[in-house]
Amino acid sequence: MGILVYVSTSNNQINKSALEAISYAAQCGDSVTAVQFGEAADQAEAGKFGADKILKVSNAKLNDFQPNLIAEALMKAAEAEGADTIVLSHDLSGKAVAPILSAKMHAGLVTGAVALPTAEGTIKKGVFSGKAYANVKINTAKKIITVTPNSIDKKEFNKTAAVADFAVEVGDSRLKVVEQKIESADLPLTEAIKVVSAGRGLKGPENWGIIEDLAKELGAATACSRPVSDMDWRPHHEHVGQTGVAIRPNLYIAIGISGAIQHLAGVNQSKVIVVINNDPEAPFFKSADYGIVGDAFEVVPKLIEKAKSMDFTS
Amino acid sequence: MKILVCISKVPDTTAKIAFTDNQTKFDTNGVQFIINPYDEWYALVRALELKEANGGNVTILNVGTAENDPTIRKALAIGADDAVRINMDPTDALATATQISTYAKENGFDLVFTGKETIDYNGSQLGGMIAAQMDLPYVSYASKLDMNGNTATIERDIQGGKEIVEVDAPFVLSAAKGMAEARIPNMRGIMAARTKPLNVVEPVACENSTEVVSYELPAAKGDCKYVDAENAGVLLDLLRNEAKII
Numbered sequence: 259m260g261i262l263v264y265v266s267t268s269n270n271q272i273n274k275s276a277l278e279a280i281s282y283a284a285q286c287g288d289s290v291t292a293v294q295f296g297e298a299a300d301q302a303e304a305g306k307f308g309a310d311k312i313l314k315v316s317n318a319k320l321n322d323f324q325p326n327l328i329a330e331a332l333m334k335a336a337e338a339e340g341a342d343t344i345v346l347s348h349d350l351s352g353k354a355v356a357p358i359l360s361a362k363m364h365a366g367l368v369t370g371a372v373a374l375p376t377a378e379g380t381i382k383k384g385v386f387s388g389k390a391y392a393n394v395k396i397n398t399a400k401k402i403i404t405v406t407p408n409s410i411d412k413k414e415f416n417k418t419a420a421v422a423d424f425a426v427e428v429g430d431s432r433l434k435v436v437e438q439k440i441e442s443a444d445l446p447l448t449e450a451i452k453v454v455s456a457g458r459g460l461k462g463p464e465n466w467g468i469i470e471d472l473a474k475e476l477g478a479a480t481a482c483s484r485p486v487s488d489m490d491w492r493p494h495h496e497h498v499g500q501t502g503v504a505i506r507p508n509l510y511i512a513i514g515i516s517g518a519i520q521h522l523a524g525v526n527q528s529k530v531i532v533v534i535n536n537d538p539e540a541p542f543f544k545s546a547d548y549g550i551v552g553d554a555f556e557v558v559p560k561l562i563e564k565a566k567s568m569d570f571t572s
Numbered sequence: 573m574k575i576l577v578c579i580s581k582v583p584d585t586t587a588k589i590a591f592t593d594n595q596t597k598f599d600t601n602g603v604q605f606i607i608n609p610y611d612e613w614y615a616l617v618r619a620l621e622l623k624e625a626n627g628g629n630v631t632i633l634n635v636g637t638a639e640n641d642p643t644i645r646k647a648l649a650i651g652a653d654d655a656v657r658i659n660m661d662p663t664d665a666l667a668t669a670t671q672i673s674t675y676a677k678e679n680g681f682d683l684v685f686t687g688k689e690t691i692d693y694n695g696s697q698l699g700g701m702i703a704a705q706m707d708l709p710y711v712s713y714a715s716k717l718d719m720n721g722n723t724a725t726i727e728r729d730i731q732g733g734k735e736i737v738e739v740d741a742p743f744v745l746s747a748a749k750g751m752a753e754a755r756i757p758n759m760r761g762i763m764a765a766r767t768k769p770l771n772v773v774e775p776v777a778c779e780n781s782t783e784v785v786s787y788e789l790p791a792a793k794g795d796c797k798y799v800d801a802e803n804a805g806v807l808l809d810l811l812r813n814e815a816k817i818i
């Protein structure tokens with residue numbers, strides 16, 4: 259019995275989170291078939307991270323993001339390959355497709371896995387908005403797992419994956435895509451390894467230059483607290499927290515953010531948290547690994563200057 | 573339009589998370605429960621706005637035990653017309669979805685709304701499961717919805733941005749931020765909610781596909797290491813040489 263992985267692409271590249279899903283599947287110790295939707299210039303990467311085989315799906319009906327049809331294609335691929343487990347990334351694509359697969363295949367679903375299945379078959383996933391984990395067991399023969407981006411080691415297997423076209427018929431979609439608004443070609447926040455985030459302490463949108471500069475120097479993505487996006491100082495897709503995006507980068511730098519529990523809910527699984535705040539009593543310091551008590555408008559330029567003197571190419 | 577809004581009961585966002593019974597049960601001691609924010613703020617309120625503009629009926633559906641009734645009454649106080657509680661302790665998404673889709677199929681709804689995810693289990697799974705079981709289109713993470721007759725124009729969050737889609741009712745939608753503005757129930761709503769119908773339905777037979785074996789809390793953070801603001805640059809040295817992450 260093999261494992262099937264849903265591989266989404268954007269701008270002709272395999273999404274980083276999809277490579278993590280492939281590596282996750284390979285580390286489960288079974289043969290891995292990657293089902294690739296869309297063109298990918300970097301196809302060899304799939305083998306590098308553990309795919310034994312790549313099935314390329316080209317069907318004009320699947321050019322748009324049609325969760326029902328993608329699920330249908332994946333089900334047919336699983337049948338053709340004799341796979342009993344499907345692994346997807348826990349990103350906006352995987353979150354839409356996985357539950358459809360689960361219901362159609364009568365396969366138990368664990369969303370947001372942060373670790374490989376244990377010998378007993380339990381899978382650890384984040385619950386209570388990052389405040390705890392649950393160990394979940396799937397009781398059905400068929401299984402669906404979505405993997406939280408940046409939560410597992412992307413182990414390399416350096417296989418050479420055999421590539422085959424997979425001609426699949428799918429039904430007609432009742433969903434018509436009218437317009438797409440891709441916010442930026444940059445790395446989506448959920449995939450970023452470093453994030454520089456700022457809150458109401460920055461006083462106004464005109465002050466975000468230093469945040470963007472620091473992020474640029476560090477090679478980090480930018481994020482913000484909820485009031486900041488509510489006031490339209492920053493775009494909504496940057497809003498992290500309980501009601502926004504949940505992230506778990508290796509480094510989260512919070513600048514002028516008080517550290518309300520609802521904000522923490524979206525970021526407290528970050529590996530290292532740095533807090534910069536002029537109030538030594540700001541609650542965020544309790545969750546921080548490193549802290550600087552000081553005025554953001556003085557501290558951040560110093561960090562930018564220092565970062566400029568460092569080499570970030572490796 | 574007949575609209576079904578699925579709501580779940582979750583701990584208040586500030587609740588302290590702890591577990592009992594050998595880390596197998598959520599400790600509800602002293603915990604306040606609320607309607608899952610996405611269900612209340614976005615799915616329910618947008619459903620009510622559609623009803624106010626075009627007429628129709630908004631039904632609340634919860635799968636849960638009698639302990640959930642006060643939470644369901646709150647959804648009625650915000651303005652839903654009636655409520656249904658399927659009398660089962662929901663411990664598995666697929667089984668919960670089966671209850672909801674069975675009820676929804678039998679009772680013929682034009683629109684079925686869920687929240688994008690619950691803030692306790694963080695499943696993000698019920699909407700898609702219900703849609704698949706009902707064989708309806710699924711619009712995930714909807715941030716705007718307009719109805720023109722039977723046709724909906726919906727903005728949804730997709731990987732890397734947003735997208736506008738058109739779909740005819742019936743369909744299933746999961747609601748994310750942007751769909752509506754939260755409403756606070758007023759006194760009249762609260763009074764009216766007391767006499768609105770809350771029908772209890774027994775579940776259909778169904779097996780659980782998953783089970784939570786245990787819970788755990790994240791490892792506690794060590795003490796925060798402070799860097800002097802005057803020499804802020806030292807921070808980056810620490811991140812490189814000590815934490816080894818840049």
Ligand SMILES: Cc1cc2nc3c(=O)[nH]c(=O)nc-3n(C[C@H](O)[C@H](O)[C@H](O)COP(=O)(O)OP(=O)(O)OC[C@H]3O[C@@H](n4cnc5c(N)ncnc54)[C@H](O)[C@@H]3O)c2cc1C
Pocket residue numbers: 456457458459460482483484485486497498499500501502513514515516517518519520521524534535536537540552553554555585609
């Ligand atoms: C149900 C619910 C859900 C919520 N969901 C979210 C969510 O998903 N995400 C989220 O972020 N919030 C969320 N909130 C809001 C949350 O409770 C806080 O109100 C919010 O996070 C505060 O944002 P902030 O830290 O930017 O602003 P503030 O709380 O105003 O904090 C600003 C901070 O900046 C510091 N500061 C001021 N000037 C400077 C300076 N010159 N230099 C350095 N520091 C300075 C201050 O000391 C203060 O600590 C939610 C609230 C509720 C009730």
Ligand SMILES: Nc1ncnc2c1ncn2[C@@H]1O[C@H](COP(=O)(O)O)[C@@H](O)[C@H]1O
Pocket residue numbers: 578579580581608610611633634635636662665668685686687688689690693694695696697698699
């Ligand atoms: N027990 C329940 N009863 C009714 N609706 C529910 C229940 N649990 C979850 N839902 C709905 O399904 C959505 C997604 O839940 P989940 O898949 O658990 O994250 C929620 O936002 C609710 O709208």
